[in-house]
Amino acid sequence: MTIAERKDTETTIPLRDPDCVMRLLRMGSAHPMRLSFLRVLLRRLKAEGWRFDRPLWEVDSRGVGRAVYRARGPERTYCLVAFAHDLPDEMRSDRVIATAWDATFALVDGEPTTRDLDRLAANVPVQEAGRISARELCLSRANRSVRLFSHVVDRLAEGRQPDIAEIDAVGYLMRTTAVYGSGKFGAADRDQIADRPELQAPFQAEMLSVWLIRAFTVDIAEHLARVKGGDRAVPLARDLRRRLGVGNSTGLGMAPFLVRHPRLLNNWITVRETALARVRALPAVDPSALEGFLAALASATENARSWHSDHPAQIAKLSQLRADLACIADHVATGWEKDGHRPWDALWRWAEARLSMEGQECLVSLMLEPQGAWIDDLSDHLHADEEAGFAIDGALTVARLRDVLARDYGWVGRFDFDDPAQVARFWYVSEEKLEPRLGNRHEEAGQEREQPLGIARAIRDLAAALEGWPEDGPVAAFLLRHPEHRHMVRRIQMLQGLSYAEIRDNVLDHGMLPIDILRCKLAFFGANRFDPRSDRWVRISLFQGQPFPDELAG
Amino acid sequence: MVASLDMAHSEIRTLVTKAARGAGLPWGLAEEAGWAADWLSRRALPAADWAAAWLAACCEGRGDPVTFGAALADSLPSGIAAGSTVAIPDGLAGPGYLLPFLHRVAGTFGSVGITDPSGIVVSVEASGHVMFGPAWRDTSRSWEIGPARPLRQWADRAIAAASVIDCLDGLALRTTVPPSAASRNNAGAGTSDND
Numbered sequence: 001m002t003i004a005e006r007k008d009t010e011t012t013i014p015l016r017d018p019d020c021v022m023r024l025l026r027m028g029s030a031h032p033m034r035l036s037f038l039r040v041l042l043r044r045l046k047a048e049g050w051r052f053d054r055p056l057w058e059v060d061s062r063g064v065g066r067a068v069y070r071a072r073g074p075e076r077t078y079c080l081v082a083f084a085h086d087l088p089d090e091m092r093s094d095r096v097i098a099t100a101w102d103a104t105f106a107l108v109d110g111e112p113t114t115r116d117l118d119r120l121a122a123n124v125p126v127q128e129a130g131r132i133s134a135r136e137l138c139l140s141r142a143n144r145s146v147r148l149f150s151h152v153v154d155r156l157a158e159g160r161q162p163d164i165a166e167i168d169a170v171g172y173l174m175r176t177t178a179v180y181g182s183g184k185f186g187a188a189d190r191d192q193i194a195d196r197p198e199l200q201a202p203f204q205a206e207m208l209s210v211w212l213i214r215a216f217t218v219d220i221a222e223h224l225a226r227v228k229g230g231d232r233a234v235p236l237a238r239d240l241r242r243r244l245g246v247g248n249s250t251g252l253g254m255a256p257f258l259v260r261h262p263r264l265l266n267n268w269i270t271v272r273e274t275a276l277a278r279v280r281a282l283p284a285v286d287p288s289a290l291e292g293f294l295a296a297l298a299s300a301t302e303n304a305r306s307w308h309s310d311h312p313a314q315i316a317k318l319s320q321l322r323a324d325l326a327c328i329a330d331h332v333a334t335g336w337e338k339d340g341h342r343p344w345d346a347l348w349r350w351a352e353a354r355l356s357m358e359g360q361e362c363l364v365s366l367m368l369e370p371q372g373a374w375i376d377d378l379s380d381h382l383h384a385d386e387e388a389g390f391a392i393d394g395a396l397t398v399a400r401l402r403d404v405l406a407r408d409y410g411w412v413g414r415f416d417f418d419d420p421a422q423v424a425r426f427w428y429v430s431e432e433k434l435e436p437r438l439g440n441r442h443e444e445a446g447q448e449r450e451q452p453l454g455i456a457r458a459i460r461d462l463a464a465a466l467e468g469w470p471e472d473g474p475v476a477a478f479l480l481r482h483p484e485h486r487h488m489v490r491r492i493q494m495l496q497g498l499s500y501a502e503i504r505d506n507v508l509d510h511g512m513l514p515i516d517i518l519r520c521k522l523a524f525f526g527a528n529r530f531d532p533r534s535d536r537w538v539r540i541s542l543f544q545g546q547p548f549p550d551e552l553a554g
Numbered sequence: 555m556v557a558s559l560d561m562a563h564s565e566i567r568t569l570v571t572k573a574a575r576g577a578g579l580p581w582g583l584a585e586e587a588g589w590a591a592d593w594l595s596r597r598a599l600p601a602a603d604w605a606a607a608w609l610a611a612c613c614e615g616r617g618d619p620v621t622f623g624a625a626l627a628d629s630l631p632s633g634i635a636a637g638s639t640v641a642i643p644d645g646l647a648g649p650g651y652l653l654p655f656l657h658r659v660a661g662t663f664g665s666v667g668i669t670d671p672s673g674i675v676v677s678v679e680a681s682g683h684v685m686f687g688p689a690w691r692d693t694s695r696s697w698e699i700g701p702a703r704p705l706r707q708w709a710d711r712a713i714a715a716a717s718v719i720d721c722l723d724g725l726a727l728r729t730t731v732p733p734s735a736a737s738r739n740n741a742g743a744g745t746s747d748n749d
Contacts, residue, residue, distance in 0.1 A: 486582020
């Protein structure tokens with residue numbers, strides 16, 4: 001039984017319609033929530049009493065050297081090996097085409113030996129140009145936020161705390177520019193570790209890497225402050241430290257992931273939607289849940305107030321969000337019948353009628369926040385078996401395939417692919433360090449090397465190719481004649497019954513904003529402060545406001 | 555110079571998928587090629603070497619084991635259920651890439667084997683175990699299964715010669731678009747990211 005099927009026996013509130021949920025505009029309004037991956041990680045680390053320390057710190061007065069951060073759980077230990085570098089300012093770039101960084105990292109499965117450290121020292125600092133091994137789970141790097149890092153170091157060196165406004169304006173000392181896992185550059189294959197409870201949910205090794213990197217970013221700043229200020233230097237105050245997350249700079253590379261991993265996307269969305277349906281089905285508002293909801297609302301309001309972006313689309317969204325949060329606060333105080341029938345559902349239906357998408361999706365997170373007892377078990381369903389159904393069922397009849405197309409892909413009829421504007425974009429991989437890019441089909445060369453991400457158009461093409469084929473003929477015969485449609489036939493077969501597997505929009509359209517796809521994925525990571533720097537490039541913050549390793553037990 | 559690479563199975567899969575696409579296969583068959591490479595490398599079979607062999611042949615317009623194998627797996631069970639045999643085209647390079655598809659067939663029919671007039675070429679069990687017979691051949695005749703290598707072992711990692719990976723990388727690069735000013739200008743933040 002899938003989660004989606006199970007929910008019908010647990011609640012009588014239907015999940016939201018995929019035609020509503022899986023649209024880019026709404027996906028681009030997603031907010032982090034308690035089932036986001038970094039929250040799942042921190043809950044587990046705390047519940048299982050994981051211990052953390054820093055067994056190695058060999059960093060010189062220039063801030064160059066290496067360190068090890070150790071996380072010890074009930075069964076296994078993981079270590080982040082950090083390499084600190086002295087990067088010339090002119091070499092600092094967040095793009096994938098960069099070749100040097102302020103710091104580079106590897107997450108080791110177990111504890112690294114001296115030999116491991118030396119091996120990693122020869123490979124990790126050069127990132128994609130090096131190799132890691134099955135002993136490592138992740139490879140990553142980070143660059144300083146030049147203005148905040150310098151400010152914090154200078155202030156601490158002077159024996160003073162940094163300006164809180166400066167901290168809030170940036171939100172992080174360093175931002176990661178890539179976090180690779182799942183077999184990339186020689187790392188352990190995902191299936192080697194997927195059965196470990198602590199790594200079963202998606203991106204847990206990556207989240208652990210980033211969380212430990214966050215500790216490193218403060219340690220290296222304090223180290224350089226001590227070098228500069230000597231005895232005058234002070235450590236960063238705990239309350240200020242909490243306000244720091246780890247930044248992340250992300251480009252187009254993250255967008256194709258959601259198209260290429262539809263079973264995973266389906267499970268992420270199904271988990272969230274099931275959680276929402278469970279909360280909406282609750283018969284009453286528990287006082288402690290109300291308290292938690294109000295606290296989350298206050299926190300979201302504060303977050304929206306200090307959330308800054310210069311991107312026109314995001315500025316408009318922030319304006320909507322702030323207005324919607326005020327509207328929610330007013331309604332909760334004066335209009336919401338908390339003693340009525342299914343009060344959470346009533347609140348939700350009010351929001352659907354009154355709020356923007358931005359406000360609605362924020363409310364999803366707020367409603368889930370205090371309901372851990374009802375929904376946290378759903379985090380066990382975030383992962384997916386992405387191999388299931390890979391082998392094509394060649395005996396499927398053409399008639400049946402047509403039926404599935406009509407049932408699952410009717411939304412494709414909204415688009416007109418004869419309109420040049422609706423096929424204006426093409427996704428490709430550049431020769432330059434294999435950077436994913438988005439081209440203009442009518443102006444740029446290279447569309448013959450287009451990546452197969454235009455699902456809606458491919459469905460239209462498949463449907464056209466099926467015309468005239470005998471109804472009772474096997475799909476195997478069709479594919480012998482039309483191997484160019486094989487990947488779509490597989491996709492259709494693999495995704496039967498998975499309502500949230502497809503982005504129900506046209507990712508080739510001239511008006512498509514890649515940042516909408518990025519935001520959906522990053523919200524599931526648990527990212528906040530979504531700040532687009534262009535239509536295809538975004539900065540976010542991870543773990544902001546969350547505990548540090550030395551605080552987790554407390 | 556690195557003689558061989560210790561790779562994740564998923565790396566081999568991704569690389570062979572791209573290389574197959576670069577060699578001209580449709581995306582769906584390129585996906586099959588990547589899946590087959592993963593299947594082979596987990597069995598300590600030379601997935602990269604064999605891929606380089608059949609992809610080179612493919613670039614010359616010759617038939618390939620993935621297209622044939624996928625069609626075989628798609629159209630069975632009808633063939634074997636009727637008790638008939640299926641002729642494999644002569645001259646397929648890298649015929650080891652048939653094995654993953656024979657495994658799919660074996661999932662329905664139990665052990666599946668290939669024979670020739672001199673005897674058993676290879677058999678694949680439903681469990682996925684492979685047994686090579688004395689008649690096993692590699693049409694390219696440039697590789698052989700080492701007699702010291704256990705044929706039924708499972709492998710934690712994929713090992714491939716660096717020269718073979720270079721060859722596959724070259725094909726994979728055919729899926730990428732050469733740089734241009736327009737391409738560069740449209741990538742990234744569009745503003746300084748050094749702040």
